[in-house]
Amino acid sequence: MTAPLHETRAGTPDTQQGMRRRNLSRVMHTIAADGPMSRAAVASRIGLTRAAVSTLVDELIRAGLLEELGPERPGRVGRPGSALAVSGRGPAGIGAEVGVDHLAVCLVDLRGEVRARAERHVSNRGRAPDPVIADLTALVEQVVEQADREGLRPAGLAVAVPGLVARDTRTVVRAPNLDWHDTDLSPLLPSLHRLTVDNEANLGALAELWLGEQVPGDFVHVSAEIGIGAAVVVDGRLLRGTRGFAGELGHVPVHPDGPPCACGGRGCLEQFAGEEAVLRAAGLDPGEGRVGLLAELAATGDAQVRQALHDAGTALGIALTGTVNLLDPQCVVLGGALSHLAPWLLPSLRGELERRTAGPACPIAISPLGSEGPLLGAAHSVVRAVLDDPAGVANGSVNGA
Amino acid sequence: MTAPLHETRAGTPDTQQGMRRRNLSRVMHTIAADGPMSRAAVASRIGLTRAAVSTLVDELIRAGLLEELGPERPGRVGRPGSALAVSGRGPAGIGAEVGVDHLAVCLVDLRGEVRARAERHVSNRGRAPDPVIADLTALVEQVVEQADREGLRPAGLAVAVPGLVARDTRTVVRAPNLDWHDTDLSPLLPSLHRLTVDNEANLGALAELWLGEQVPGDFVHVSAEIGIGAAVVVDGRLLRGTRGFAGELGHVPVHPDGPPCACGGRGCLEQFAGEEAVLRAAGLDPGEGRVGLLAELAATGDAQVRQALHDAGTALGIALTGTVNLLDPQCVVLGGALSHLAPWLLPSLRGELERRTAGPACPIAISPLGSEGPLLGAAHSVVRAVLDDPAGVANGSVNGA
Numbered sequence: 001m002t003a004p005l006h007e008t009r010a011g012t013p014d015t016q017q018g019m020r021r022r023n024l025s026r027v028m029h030t031i032a033a034d035g036p037m038s039r040a041a042v043a044s045r046i047g048l049t050r051a052a053v054s055t056l057v058d059e060l061i062r063a064g065l066l067e068e069l070g071p072e073r074p075g076r077v078g079r080p081g082s083a084l085a086v087s088g089r090g091p092a093g094i095g096a097e098v099g100v101d102h103l104a105v106c107l108v109d110l111r112g113e114v115r116a117r118a119e120r121h122v123s124n125r126g127r128a129p130d131p132v133i134a135d136l137t138a139l140v141e142q143v144v145e146q147a148d149r150e151g152l153r154p155a156g157l158a159v160a161v162p163g164l165v166a167r168d169t170r171t172v173v174r175a176p177n178l179d180w181h182d183t184d185l186s187p188l189l190p191s192l193h194r195l196t197v198d199n200e201a202n203l204g205a206l207a208e209l210w211l212g213e214q215v216p217g218d219f220v221h222v223s224a225e226i227g228i229g230a231a232v233v234v235d236g237r238l239l240r241g242t243r244g245f246a247g248e249l250g251h252v253p254v255h256p257d258g259p260p261c262a263c264g265g266r267g268c269l270e271q272f273a274g275e276e277a278v279l280r281a282a283g284l285d286p287g288e289g290r291v292g293l294l295a296e297l298a299a300t301g302d303a304q305v306r307q308a309l310h311d312a313g314t315a316l317g318i319a320l321t322g323t324v325n326l327l328d329p330q331c332v333v334l335g336g337a338l339s340h341l342a343p344w345l346l347p348s349l350r351g352e353l354e355r356r357t358a359g360p361a362c363p364i365a366i367s368p369l370g371s372e373g374p375l376l377g378a379a380h381s382v383v384r385a386v387l388d389d390p391a392g393v394a395n396g397s398v399n400g401a
Numbered sequence: 402m403t404a405p406l407h408e409t410r411a412g413t414p415d416t417q418q419g420m421r422r423r424n425l426s427r428v429m430h431t432i433a434a435d436g437p438m439s440r441a442a443v444a445s446r447i448g449l450t451r452a453a454v455s456t457l458v459d460e461l462i463r464a465g466l467l468e469e470l471g472p473e474r475p476g477r478v479g480r481p482g483s484a485l486a487v488s489g490r491g492p493a494g495i496g497a498e499v500g501v502d503h504l505a506v507c508l509v510d511l512r513g514e515v516r517a518r519a520e521r522h523v524s525n526r527g528r529a530p531d532p533v534i535a536d537l538t539a540l541v542e543q544v545v546e547q548a549d550r551e552g553l554r555p556a557g558l559a560v561a562v563p564g565l566v567a568r569d570t571r572t573v574v575r576a577p578n579l580d581w582h583d584t585d586l587s588p589l590l591p592s593l594h595r596l597t598v599d600n601e602a603n604l605g606a607l608a609e610l611w612l613g614e615q616v617p618g619d620f621v622h623v624s625a626e627i628g629i630g631a632a633v634v635v636d637g638r639l640l641r642g643t644r645g646f647a648g649e650l651g652h653v654p655v656h657p658d659g660p661p662c663a664c665g666g667r668g669c670l671e672q673f674a675g676e677e678a679v680l681r682a683a684g685l686d687p688g689e690g691r692v693g694l695l696a697e698l699a700a701t702g703d704a705q706v707r708q709a710l711h712d713a714g715t716a717l718g719i720a721l722t723g724t725v726n727l728l729d730p731q732c733v734v735l736g737g738a739l740s741h742l743a744p745w746l747l748p749s750l751r752g753e754l755e756r757r758t759a760g761p762a763c764p765i766a767i768s769p770l771g772s773e774g775p776l777l778g779a780a781h782s783v784v785r786a787v788l789d790d791p792a793g794v795a796n797g798s799v800n801g802a
Binding site: 139174216218230232234239240241242243244245246247249251252253254255256263264265266285318319321322323325326327328329330355356357358389 | 412488528574575617619631633635640641642643644645646647648649650653654655657664665666667678719720722723724726727728730731756758759760
């Protein structure tokens with residue numbers, strides 16, 4: 001009847017073994033966040049003895065997760081402390097992104113540096129999943145070869161998709177802008193050590209949380225590619241929702257009697273602020289990859305484009321008024337394509353929020369990661385999984401994996 | 402630099418003392434949930450030795466939190482086990498509610514039974530906080546006298562208000578239907594052991610979570626008195642928001658160009674589904690306490706009232722479509738006055754949700770607690786604080802308080 005009070009991710013009960021795994025993770029996270037540093041510094045930081053830390057560090061060095069940079073301050077009394085750093089040659093995370101008009105793959109090492117990148121511009125709208133994933137796999141292979149050359153071992157693959165992914169699965173339940181339905185990507189993707197599939201807005205928000213500066217623990221991350229998505233972070237954790245479908249800001253009704261939407265509703269935000277709607281309002285051909293064009297024309301002062309972006313900002317402001325009233329976040333972060341259009345969206349967006357909310361309006365920040373967020377979030381999700389459970393990395397020299 | 406890995410609510414580090422306090426709480430919660438039961442049953446349930454449990458139980462009996470019901474199964478070998486029950490005479494929680502047209506106070510014992518109740522119908526709209534709280538205090542005093550007569554000790558007072566309460570304070574930042582602004586209730590309320598002030602929708606949602614049957618851990622609780630509020634529960638925890646203002650469903654824009662709202666916005670849900678709006682649409686005098694009248698007239702088949710409720714349901718459906726898209730809850734619970742009007746609201750509300758959401762629509766449940774939710778939630782919040790930290794109850798016979 002009695003469940004163990006603590007369980008590690010792998011379900012191991014609260015034993016010596018479990019404690020060792022957690023301590024390995026604490027060592028890794030400490031050095032990743034604030035390293036390079038000596039064993040003594042790690043010990044004082046995490047409150048273990050220097051001997052205990054040395055055992056853990058030796059294990060992590062053997063596993064290729066840490067490396068010694070050589071003796072530091074050799075003049076000091078006692079055994080010279082050697083600065084420890086997270087390995088730039090050990091396991092690495094591969095992130096991939098299926099966009100409506102592009103595919104991209106990148107490789108991030110444990111230090112958080114992007115070590116390889118491959119991408120391809122291709123219209124994926126209405127394409128069957130198989131050829132799309134075949135193209136993506138070719139890019140993954142390029143990046144894996146590059147990893148080999150750099151002495152890095154891919155520890156997993158995480159894929160960002162512009163659609164709803166059922167919680168704890170690799171099944172894309174619905175991706176209207178790709179026209180995919182109930183597509184299990186597991187059999188189509190290369191079998192690296194660890195494979196996850198997630199919504200692009202979720203991974204964009206995690207990138208913000210992990211890589212952003214001064215990002216608070218409670219925020220709503222709004223992103224756009226062709227559609228508009230959002231992700232809600234509460235107390236530093238992603239709010240996924242019962243089925244994994246939380247964050248569908250694009251289908252919040254803005255003008256409930258407005259134009260019909262692919263989701264079955266009417267007057268959803270996407271009908272006013274989605275890329276196609278904005279291009280149409282701007283008098284441009286609703287082709288693909290036109291965000292750059294919108295930004296260019298707006299910058300040159302094109303009145304119709306500016307009006308279209310103004311109106312999109314108004315619609316975003318209405319939908320975000322509801323969101324802010326429901327969630328009371330510390331801020332809203334605009335990411336993805338929206339970050340490039342921010343100068344022309346923000347005035348009307350902020351105006352609506354201020355007009356419609358009592359008291360000070362919720363601050364709006366622009367993501368410094370922009371359209372790179374989901375791809376970086378994907379690669380970093382693999383890196384963080386390694387830091388969270390270094391013993392779980394498939395490597396003979398780490399025990400207990 | 403090193404923070405203790407576990408801290409109790411009172412901030413005690415992870416020491417023997419902290420562990421004892423947590424174990425006292427585990428014993429209380431186990432017996433409160435599944436008692437009466439023997440010491441041996443408690444021991445096997447929480448995985449401590451019978452001796453350890455006996456020490457904890459003796460302490461809880463001395464503090465008046467547990468009582469022995471006398472020997473059970475005396476024929477068995479060894480010392481006869483005595484059934485333990487949560488005390489029906491120990492500490493109790495006092496809940497109070499400031500409504501727009503009523504005041505109510507109740508007393509709930511550790512067993513969860515309502516032991517006393519006092520209420521008064523009075524129009525509080527536009528009344529200053531002082532006389533309202535003076536009236537409420539008179540009711541609290543009645544209930545405290547009743548507690549005395551029953552041998553119960555009030556362990557705290559929690560007050561539900563129809564407005565926004567700043568997180569971790571007793572300050573009502575804004576209660577538009579009372580016309581209160583930045584009102585700190587601390588100096589006005591009687592000083593019982595523990596005093597908290599919270600939004601009525603939050604306390605209604607907690608009542609649902611604690612007292613409801615088969616309530617999932619992820620839901621949105623929508624309640625109404627004069628205004629419309631909501632509370633969001635995620636993983637069994639209330640999402641409070643940065644400032645404590647989450648759940649303002651009443652001010653989600655439904656028709657953004659609609660009538661102006663007291664919040665500063667236009668076309669908020671409250672303008673279509675708030676009590677006043679519905680009474681007006683039904684051709685009734687927008688006086689107070691008219692929910693009963695609406696339900697009566699709707700039941701007799703009054704066409705204008707039914708149309709008004711149908712339209713309110715439609716507006717609720719539009720606002721909840723946005724909510725469900727953002728949060729993906731397991732269900733939506735209608736509480737407060739809405740639960741009495743559900744038969745006439747639900748068809749159009751469900752219709753909107755189904756029409757506007759792809760896939761199966763989010764289920765809607767009706768709160769069995771109805772308008773009692775916030776008051777019960779308030780009283781139970783005090784009871785749960787006692788169960789969570791029995792050693793913290795002001796009582797000389799419990800050490801370590």
